[in-house]
Amino acid sequence: MTSEVNSSRSSEGPAPRVGLFVTCLVDLMRPNVGFAAVKLLEDAGCRVEVPELQTCCGQPAYNSGDFGSTQGIAQQVIAAFEDYDYLVAPSGSCTGMIKEHYPALFATDAGWRNRAEQLAERCYELVSFLHDVLGVDALDADYGDSVTYHDSCSGLRELGIQEQPRALLAKVTGLELRELNDSNVCCGFGGTFCVKYPKISEHLVSNKIANVADTGAGTLLGGDLGCLLNIAGRLKREGGATKVFHVAEVLAGMAVVPAIGDGEDGQ
Amino acid sequence: MKSTASEFKKSARVALVDPDLQRAMGFIRGGFVEKRRAVVDRLPEFDALRQVARGIKEHTLQNLDFYLEAYEKRVQANGGHVHWASTPEEARDIIVGICKRAGAKRVTKGKSMVGEEMAINEALENAGFEPVETDLGEYIIQLAEEPPSHIIAPAVHKTKDQITELFHEHHARYGYTERQTEVPALVDEARQVLREKFLSADVGITGANFLVAETGSSVIVTNEGNGDLTNTLPRVHIVTAGLEKIVPTRDDVSTLLRVLARSATGQEMSVYTTFSTGPRRTDDLDGPFEYHVVLLDNGRSQMLGNEFHEMLRCIRCGACMNHCPVYQSIGGHAYGWVYVGPMGSVLTPLMVGLDSSGDLPNACTLNGRCQEVCPMGIGLPGMLRQLRRRQYQDRLTSRTSRAALAAWSFLARRPRLYRRIMGAAVATLAWLGGRRGRFRHMLLAGGWTSVRDLPAPQGASFQNQWRRRRGNSEP
Numbered sequence: 001m002t003s004e005v006n007s008s009r010s011s012e013g014p015a016p017r018v019g020l021f022v023t024c025l026v027d028l029m030r031p032n033v034g035f036a037a038v039k040l041l042e043d044a045g046c047r048v049e050v051p052e053l054q055t056c057c058g059q060p061a062y063n064s065g066d067f068g069s070t071q072g073i074a075q076q077v078i079a080a081f082e083d084y085d086y087l088v089a090p091s092g093s094c095t096g097m098i099k100e101h102y103p104a105l106f107a108t109d110a111g112w113r114n115r116a117e118q119l120a121e122r123c124y125e126l127v128s129f130l131h132d133v134l135g136v137d138a139l140d141a142d143y144g145d146s147v148t149y150h151d152s153c154s155g156l157r158e159l160g161i162q163e164q165p166r167a168l169l170a171k172v173t174g175l176e177l178r179e180l181n182d183s184n185v186c187c188g189f190g191g192t193f194c195v196k197y198p199k200i201s202e203h204l205v206s207n208k209i210a211n212v213a214d215t216g217a218g219t220l221l222g223g224d225l226g227c228l229l230n231i232a233g234r235l236k237r238e239g240g241a242t243k244v245f246h247v248a249e250v251l252a253g254m255a256v257v258p259a260i261g262d263g264e265d266g267q
Numbered sequence: 268m269k270s271t272a273s274e275f276k277k278s279a280r281v282a283l284v285d286p287d288l289q290r291a292m293g294f295i296r297g298g299f300v301e302k303r304r305a306v307v308d309r310l311p312e313f314d315a316l317r318q319v320a321r322g323i324k325e326h327t328l329q330n331l332d333f334y335l336e337a338y339e340k341r342v343q344a345n346g347g348h349v350h351w352a353s354t355p356e357e358a359r360d361i362i363v364g365i366c367k368r369a370g371a372k373r374v375t376k377g378k379s380m381v382g383e384e385m386a387i388n389e390a391l392e393n394a395g396f397e398p399v400e401t402d403l404g405e406y407i408i409q410l411a412e413e414p415p416s417h418i419i420a421p422a423v424h425k426t427k428d429q430i431t432e433l434f435h436e437h438h439a440r441y442g443y444t445e446r447q448t449e450v451p452a453l454v455d456e457a458r459q460v461l462r463e464k465f466l467s468a469d470v471g472i473t474g475a476n477f478l479v480a481e482t483g484s485s486v487i488v489t490n491e492g493n494g495d496l497t498n499t500l501p502r503v504h505i506v507t508a509g510l511e512k513i514v515p516t517r518d519d520v521s522t523l524l525r526v527l528a529r530s531a532t533g534q535e536m537s538v539y540t541t542f543s544t545g546p547r548r549t550d551d552l553d554g555p556f557e558y559h560v561v562l563l564d565n566g567r568s569q570m571l572g573n574e575f576h577e578m579l580r581c582i583r584c585g586a587c588m589n590h591c592p593v594y595q596s597i598g599g600h601a602y603g604w605v606y607v608g609p610m611g612s613v614l615t616p617l618m619v620g621l622d623s624s625g626d627l628p629n630a631c632t633l634n635g636r637c638q639e640v641c642p643m644g645i646g647l648p649g650m651l652r653q654l655r656r657r658q659y660q661d662r663l664t665s666r667t668s669r670a671a672l673a674a675w676s677f678l679a680r681r682p683r684l685y686r687r688i689m690g691a692a693v694a695t696l697a698w699l700g701g702r703r704g705r706f707r708h709m710l711l712a713g714g715w716t717s718v719r720d721l722p723a724p725q726g727a728s729f730q731n732q733w734r735r736r737r738g739n740s741e742p
Contacts, residue, residue, distance in 0.1 A: 022729050022730065024679075024689075026729060027689075027728050027729045027730055028689055028692075028693045028724055028728050028729075029693070029722065029724045029725070030724070030725055031725055031726070031727070031728060031729035031732055032725060034729035034733070035729070035732075050729075050730065050733050052682060052683075052730075053682045054682065055678070055679040055680075055682050055685045055686075056675075056679045058679070060672065060675055060676075061672060061675070061676050061679075062652070063633060063652060063655065064655060064659060064664070064668065064672050065652065065654075065655030065656035065657070065658055065659030065660070065664065066656075066659050066672055066676065067656055067659075069672075069673075069676035069679075069680075072676070072680050073676065073679050073680060076679075076680060076682070153632070153633075153634035153635055153636070154635070157634070157635040157636070157638075157639055158635065184636075185592055185634075185636070186592045186632045186634035186636070188592070188632065189632065190631070190632025190633060190634065191632075191633070192629075192668070193629070193630070193631065193632045193633075194714070194715065195712070195714025195715050196629060196630075196668075196714065197276070197279070197629075197630050198714050198715070198717045198718045199279065199280050199283055199718070200279055200283065200593055200596055200597060200630065201718065202718035202719070203283055203596040204592050204593075204596060204632075205718075205719065207592075229721075229722050230719065232720075232722055233705070233715070233719035233720045233721055233722055234718065234719040234720075236705055236719070236720040236722075237707075237718065237719045237720050257725070258704055260722050261704060261705045261720060261722035262704050262705075263701075263702050263703040263704035263705070264702045264704065265702065
């Protein structure tokens with residue numbers, strides 16, 4: 001792919017070599033987000049590779065208290081990605097896991113802790129990487145709808161991602177951003193929480209959907225597929241018509257497939 | 268107080284469909300969350316102040332033995348008594364003993380969460396005393412025979428209409444036969460009833476927001492002034508406190524008060540801040556003749572220095588629960604014991620036992636809002652995860668979830684096998700999902716599909732598509 005896009009990075013020295021951490025949910029449920037991430041990174045002048053030895057960041061085990069298995073998975077991720085200039089993932093939650101929690105997992109193992117810390121320094125969530133590191137200031141994308149944005153908890157609180165998606169969405173032709181009331185309040189996904197406590201989760205996601213409806217926006221965007229599957233799934237159950245996409249799909253101009261949870265008829 | 272935390276799931280389900288509770292919980296957002304935001308926005312140095320406050324508590328915890336001994340010596344020098352209780356039972360015996368020796372009949376109480384830990388009201392009643400709660404919220408739930416549902420607003424789960432009925436039922440015997448439906452009239456009626464109790468009490472029991480090592484003082488903050496009347500009018504004043512309540516100096520108290528009121532109620536200061544320093548001195552016009560402090564451990568000293576150490580910095584402001592989406596949805600009673608919301612989900616397993624409160628660490632989305640607003644920067648989500656770790660290690664996790672997790676972790680560490688198996692699974696699901704793009708029901712995914720549709724996968728996995736596009740032969 002050739003780039004028609006300005007990038008502060010592409011003019012300075014060799015293209016950064018980025019290892020894309022796809023995340024298990026994007027890999028299995030919504031590959032379009034992965035291809036959107038590749039397009040955005042390549043357009044911004046990166047060489048993108050997808051290391052084969054990747055599966056999951058280990059959060060299911062970690063948040064269930066199985067720290068032993070988590071360490072094994074973390075070692076696999078560290079080994080697969082430590083030779084790249086950057087690890088980039090289209091998820092605040094998985095990035096937070098690798099960046100914030102991997103080093104702590106190896107508190108008593110100096111060798112692995114050091115490798116985890118080295119990787120953590122070069123590990124970024126996709127949108128903040130495009131904005132903060134690559135300095136992307138133009139996009140080849142248009143989207144003819146009003147959108148609202150849900151701030152996923154891990155990205156917001158562990159990584160401070162808030163301005164970056166809004167700044168980049170402002171570059172999408174035709175897109176109108178409407179702020180979401182309580183955009184920083186949890187949608188009720190919470191990993192295994194949503195299946196262990198479905199009724200509480202339902203209450204939280206219904207609040208979220210009511211706030212989305214109040215914006216009048218036709219589309220909801222977010223940076224974490226877990227939250228988006230939860231919100232889209234509940235929206236469909238309630239009969240709502242709001243489209244749900246991962247922010248990368250819109251930024252890459254690739255929100256041309258059925259939205260999350262929609263059928264081929266677009267509903 | 269007996270824990271009902273093992274009933275969490277059932278209680279939460281009931282709470283979610285209780286219209287009165289849901290209406291009452293609306294107050295949390297307007298009354299606490301918005302007010303805190305406004306008062307914090309008005310103080311640019313709030314974060315710096317939090318850092319200082321945190322430093323004070325951490326320094327004290329690092330030297331807890333020193334400050335506790337210094338505090339005890341000061342209390343004794345002031346003519347007071349310090350009693351050490353390692354368990355709630357010991358604390359109850361000490362307090363009942365003091366009341367007996369004082370020949371007491373009526374005991375007034377200021378709000379005390381440690382008193383709830385001890386279940387002191389029940390113990391006093393069983394010993395023939397009449398305990399009377401004097402904090403309006405505590406008074407309401409005492410009449411309703413319910414436990415508190417919030418650590419600073421114990422009756423936050425009650426609507427005004429429910430309180431009208433409660434007062435009508437209980438105050439008729441004092442001659443108040445008219446139903447009061449406005450808040451000022453309800454408050455006024457409670458004040459009239461309580462005034463008589465204050466004047467005739469023999470013993471006053473208060474909690475403590477802080478204990479000052481430098482002076483031997485106990486400090487309480489209230490918005491109703493009931494604390495002052497509880498600790499100055501009766502002959503005997505008993506202070507109950509957890510042993511982490513100690514701070515070195517009055518200056519430290521002043522710093523901590525600035526973050527406490529802002530975090531708790533969105534006030535710059537609570538209306539009343541009361542220092543009690545020993546019994547009445549010869550030239551004092553009022554005050555108790557006896558002054559006792561009962562210091563409760565109840566698992567606290569075990570937490571010093573372990574992975575739950577930070578929890579001892581907690582100043583009981585309630586900001587974590589006010590901002591917790593789960594607490595906002597289900598209220599406090601579902602948590603089943605004295606402490607509720609995120610801080611309760613850490614403390615209850617540590618104080619009552621993880622085997623009977625296994626849902627508490629798990630009924631959390633780890634969204635991190637509690638830690639963000641905690642004035643003491645306590646890593647609550649991390650501690651809940653540590654409790655899950657204990658559950659996993661002690662095999663308290665259900666067999667089904669252990670098996671599912673083990674299968675996932677096994678595959679996650681074998682990328683090639685993972686790709687084959689998961690690739691085939693999503694291809695099948697995508698085919699089954701067909702043109703509709705989602706599932707209403709799914710075998711083994713009932714937790715998900717009971718309340719929401721399951722979006723179908725788009726097709727082949729990203730990794731399999733990527734390899735095909737890049738010309739890699741591996742499937």
